[in-house]
């Protein structure tokens with residue numbers, strides 16, 4: 215599943231290459247950066263992504279990988295609760311906000327996120343656009359929930375635990391961004407692949423599978439992740455997969471910046 219890493223990365227991201235670092239603070243910073251890069255590399259909408267991978271929500275994985283096909287089928291048989299709409303507010307969407315400064319184990323407050331959003335919009339000379347977007351947001355969400363546009367959705371799969379839940383992608387959101395928010399905000403305890411429900415342990419790895427307007431986030435337990443990674447189609451690179459992690463707290467720490475900054 216590897217792609218060639220550009221030479222410049224050796225200087226930019228030394229932690230990826232296991233080089234010793236100066237002091238603990240620097241170590242913590244680069245490790246946080248490495249986490250982010252690791253996640254970003256697995257994502258299909260990242261500007262850092264190697265475009266040659268051609269992956270978009272595990273495109274075609276269900277055709278090439280029997281495990282994926284079976285998991286999808288199981289999830290669909292369980293039915294879906296429609297639709298949870300948009301549980302997150304305007305400030306969590308793609309507002310153009312830059313990443314906030316990251317401090318160890320610190321999540322910026324809503325107030326800080328709001329002022330950073332406003333400040334960044336002012337710096338771009340988009341004060342009136344900001345005001346308009348903020349005002350239109352609830353209407354856009356309502357329109358999307360009523361199906362007034364070609365509505366994309368994200369389904370968080372949990373056929374045996376919480377039930378499959380569907381979320382509407384409205385203005386300012388993408389399926390990818392919404393999936394990230396949803397897997398952090400809602401816990402599921404069942405693996406979509408083997409069906410095992412782990413009491414007390416939430417699933418933290420999800421395969422994103424696109425099927426037209428609907429994108430599924432399929433939870434994977436550790437054993438099934440290994441089975442998937444060992445699938446011949448994945449090993450020989452004929453099928454690529456997009457995975458996200460519920461433990462990835464970089465977007466929280468950075469104040470959920472605009473997706474163009476990931």
Ligand SMILES: [Zn+2]
Nearest residue numbers: 405408435438
């Ligand atoms: Zn499993």
